[in-house]
Amino acid sequence: MSKVTNIVVAGLGGQGVLKGTDILAEVALRAGFDVKKSEVKGMSQRGGSVTGDVRFGDCVFSPMVPAGEADFLLVLEPTQAALNQRLLRPGGVLLGPEAVRPEALPHKRTLNVALLGALSAHLPFPEELWLAALRAAFDDAFFETNQQAFLIGRRNHGTRQKDPGE
């Protein structure tokens, strides 16, 4: 099987974990990859732990990121980092809330999108694809702040860093 890129987004209910995986999956799909996205709903609205998995590549089978095989782990809430560390493969990249300066964000609820911005610096997708997916994901009223948050996360992480899979 060809290389599949595995990303897990973790946080608490209400933080926009699933919105984040929606956008990420949309970008990978627009980039021409086979994509699968998995989530477990149910208790998410009551503030419990939530994770969402996104996998993309030429051909993806299981929708769930196998433990120990995540290339990237995005964590929206500090307590969720240790909890989900086991998902990350050796050498995988952890992007926690500290990856962006929260005080620089237009709104604290845009942390999910800001972390996508930080992640985007590691992934082979052009910026236009990300912005188009954001455009599709948000109403006019929220698009601007989210775009701003995305770009803060992206710039914060500099230009595209070496892909850990390479």
Added chain:
Amino acid sequence: MLSGNQAIALAARHLGVALGAGYPGTPSTEILESFSELGGRAQWSPNEKVALEVTLGAAFGGARALAAMKHVGVNVASDPLFAAAYTGVSGGLVVVSADDPGMASSQNEQDNRRYAQAAGLPMLEPADSQEAYDFTCAAFEISERWKTPVLLRLTTRVCHSYTVVRPRPASGPPRAPGFERDIQGRVLIPAHARLAHRRLRRKLAEMQEWNETCPLNSVVGGGGALGIVTSGISFMHAREAAPEASILKLGFTYPLPMGRISQFARSVRRCVVLEEGDPCLLEALRAAGLEVEGKADLYRFGELDVPRTRRILNQDLSPEPPLPPGKPPQLCEACQYRLVFAALRKHDCIVAGDIGCYTLGVLAPFEAMDSCVCMGASLGVGLGLRHVLPEAQARRVVSIIGDSTFVHSGISGLVEMVYNPPPQGHVLVILDNSTTAMTGHQEHPATGRRLDHQPTRKLILEDLVRVLGVPRVYVVEPRAGSDEFDRVLSECLASEQLAVIIARRPCILIAKQLKRYEEQSCDCTSAPGVGPETHEQSH
């Protein structure tokens, strides 16, 4: 990209399904919501039994109909389900069972593949969203060809994973509904039912034969060393965990194509059955005399994934690393039920609980729940406790149930309360937050709005309770700074009478939506607002 649930809804829409009905329950809820959003006629019924009966009636009338529910919902609907296998249908009827191995949001992890065998219903099991779409189409074809309900069995990961779906052109429009009298087929008196049972077995034998060459089953991969027989999401894990294996992927899983399976099993040196949950396939294959390997008992619990599949294939029996506990969900900070649970705790109540957000009252700091069994069980369990406990304990028993759950299956428990009252009376608290909150805020008969949030006749809970003959009925608004609920509860516990306290305050998470719905509603007269004052009515 669609979730499995959305894909079913899209297929149903493309097939011209005339009616979809169900009751909300994770992981099935979005099927009917999506069907409605796509313009389909979708309804929440009071419970799954009614939903299945409504769709069965639609299918008796020649239409295509879809019932959707979670695995435990099928328990509620099982009475008509078994009978429907005998009656068959004139149109098409597909019953979706969304199982929850691992119990992401359920009270058990029962394996509803057992229902196909128990009731004698054909069953299809999709592995991703594309198959959820394709198999929904195939399920209606099978349903119409053999005039039988078809079970479409999904699991959480298929329901809630998003994969690419390419819709296919619909195979043909549904025929126009119309009534055809078929007394022998539809009226299950014993004389008719005896014939119906034979007819059912004949159909199943025909379907089994057809299944031997059915394109819903397929073999992928080549080698002869390792063969895997699997279905549903386990297929995806198998392909990833064992790219070298030959895999017989079964899509049409009851009645099983035993000839084909047997041929496959003999073509490989080692044949492993890979399935989540119960050893259904394994038992069937072994009963047919096939030498196949199953999974160790430790893999019967929870979901499978790629690492666990590797362990099964490696016959690894070493203990699995425990999953770190995540942060559990909790009652919202501003939830009105916090006041209710604080009061129950204060009075040291023995609480027979029920299913919904408020089940979270079992967690710290309240720990104010002593049982939670299934939808509606709070009434019966509370009454049973009252009947047998020593008087001092019996007086402290309270049943507590949400508004949607009460309508689902609490009403008959309330009839029981009035019919067989315990000597010290009983207290039922209905937590009315005007929505089915836990599953994502669906409507129900007592919200006065249909699935699509449009107004309809509202069931007035206090009227229903009074008319059933409960002597003490109160409507209380639990709110910060008020001890009203606490006082009313005290009074009811001391009264030794039957009492129902409706603790009514809309869920704070939908306050904005409710306002919007109410503005849109043109029929405000059918939904009298109930203020914070206490009402009491004595008979």
